[in-house]
Amino acid sequence: MTASPPPPGADERPRVVVVGSGWRFLSGISYYTCRLSNALAADYRVGTILMRQLLPTRLYPGRGRVGRQLSELSYDPSVHVFDGVDWWGVPSLIRAARFLLSFRPSVIVFQWWTGTVLHSYLVLCLVARLAGIKVVIEFHEVQDTGEAQHRWAALYCRKLIKPLLRRTDGVVVHSRFDRVALRATYDLGDVPDEVVLHGPFDHHEHxxxxxxxxxxxxxxxxxxxxxxxxxxxxxxxxxxxxxxxxxxxxxxxxxxxxxxxxxxxxxxxxxxxxxxxxxxxxxxxxxxxxxxxxxxxxxxxxxxxxxxxxxxxxxxxxxxxxxxxxxxxxxxxxxxxxxxxxxxxxxxxxxxxxxxxxxxxxxxxxxxxxVGRRHTDPSSWEESVAAFSRLFARIGLTSALPSGAGPSPAERVAQDAEITASSNQTVPLLAPDLR
Incomplete structure (x- = not known):
């Protein structure tokens, strides 16, 4: 499915494009990309570019279910979806670039979870920068733990992600622990970052x-x-x-x-x-x-x-x-x-x-x-959107909606030290389990 960008003047809210996993290689990132796009659509005009064929099907751990309809979740009708980009690039990546330029966002948000999308992200990042679009990367992990076991895959990721990071205006992580782990892995310098807590996965509820x-x-x-x-x-x-x-x-x-x-x-x-x-x-x-x-x-x-x-x-x-x-x-x-x-x-x-x-x-x-008592989920997609808005404002998007000030640099340092001490995880690696 490929959706056309909205006509000029249809909606004057700030525009955001989210890039993440599609439904063909279903995973937790597929759900997260959809939920985040739908949540952002409450305050922004949102487009989504989906990674459709991540790699040759035979190499995927869940190869037996690739392409099967297992999810009931769907994108909000207001979200314009491009589905999607294939790992070999042509012509899908060219079409994705055209979609991006036609949509005219102020910022593009890349979901990072696997090195298989790196070459596609580099191309889209280059197109975005040439068009004056701000670039944000949301890190779910440094590299997939299975990929990291393969020497050449790990080397490819660590080397080629650096050009992507050099062209990044802001970074999103899900916890202060992840922020420490990410900065220990890559030299991000003074690139602004924001902790965006994971929103609720309540789409499975009856x-x-x-x-x-x-x-x-x-x-x-x-x-x-x-x-x-x-x-x-x-x-x-x-x-x-x-x-x-x-x-x-x-x-x-x-x-x-x-x-x-x-x-x-x-x-x-x-x-x-x-x-x-x-x-x-x-x-x-x-x-x-x-x-x-x-x-x-x-x-x-x-x-x-x-x-x-x-x-x-x-x-x-x-x-x-x-x-x-x-x-x-x-x-x-x-x-x-x-x-x-x-x-x-x-x-x-x-x-x-x-x-x-x-x-x-x-x-x-x-x-x-x-057992026998129901507990209230403290997470909120509204809080996630507010955190994104803070980051958008920090990277110079004056049209981003005001959502309050974040912690000062000194407060961030103190928080990082506190959260590092509070976790007994000694290996500074991100390892998400989103499904």
Whole structure:
């Protein structure tokens, strides 16, 4: 689908183009690109350029589902969508450049999550700069953890991202921890940055969740008594840094009234959790759904859960965390990276140190006290848009909507020191799990 840019004078609000993942290679960035574009459309005239064919399909970990209709989310009718750019470039990249020039934005916002889009971003960035368009990069991670394992892919990314960064007017990250990690990796100099907290992933909710009825069609929550069944859920792609093997081992130490459902697609050949599930003495109480599930199924799995457990070894952001918070569920999550900030204000959070099976088992038992109560999600897309507006103003877009002043440079330094000390993630890498 390719949408035509709006006619001149149709809408005089400031114009923004968001560049990110399309629906063909569905991932958390696909959802995030859509949700961000729709949120910005409340205050800005928004166009979106989607990366359609990221790489040869045979090289993608989820190759079996490429192109399948798994998402029910859609772009707001006011958002003008170009779908999309293919990795080989011609003619899709030429058409994307024409779309960009026709739309005439003041700023272009690149979603950064994989090196496969780097060459396309370099071209679009060059076109934008020649046209006087400001350039912002929103970092979800420094480089995909799977790509970083391959020497040539890592080298390609680290070398060729530098020309892109030299032409960048502003940077967005999801937490102060990520800001420290990013600046430790790349020399950004005095390029302005802004912390934009991840907005809620509430698009999976059943309509009843907004009506005051029993949440998502299930029974009304109620406080649990000792020994009453407690249903745990792990959700998201299965990768080495997710810590699922810690959860499987910890689950084996829990009493028999606990059950566990694991829902996720295996990436990077990480089959250890699957092997552990099959061999676990508690295997009869574990349900394993080893695939990328549809949006309607997502709601069902969270509706059936009493608690979500996310035992990441490291992380900068987590889509499953935001889905859990939008459902009001108790969450046990490791205190690593950006998750400290993302879940710190959520009343249903129980933090636990990463990599400790006994601590994880104890945290799950302790968090059971939160089961049966619905908790309020503190995240907001309105706050995300306000943070973008602050950055737009800082990089000289006088037409950007005023949204209040951000912290001073001295306050930023103090915040960075505080958040670095508050996280037990010692590897300064961004590692998001947006789905």
């Amino acid at each position: 309509p009843a969740a907004h009506s005051g009825a029993a949440p998502r069609g299930g029974p009304a929550p109620h406080p649990r008594s000792a020994g009453e069944p407690c249903r745990l859920l792990f959700f998201g792609t299965i990768r080495p840094y997710k810590g699922l093997e810690d959860l499987i081992e910890a689950f084996g130490r829990l009493p028999s009234h606990y059950t566990l459902t694991v829902v996720g697609e295996t990436w990077e050949g990480w089959t250890l959790p699957a092997t552990m599930i099959a061999e676990s003495p508690a295997a009869a109480r574990i349900t394993f759904v080893n695939r990328y599930v549809t949006d309607s199924e997502v709601d069902g799995f969270f509706a059936a859960a009493d608690m979500v457990v996310l035992p990441y070894r490291r992380s900068s952001a987590s889509g499953p965390l935001h889905i859990a918070m939008s459902h009001g569920l108790p969450v046990v999550v490791t205190a690593v990276g950006g998750l400290v900030e993302a879940a710190g204000k959520y009343s249903g959070t129980t933090f636990v140190s990463a990599g400790s099976v006994p601590a994880l088992a104890e945290a799950i038992t302790r968090a059971s006290e939160n």
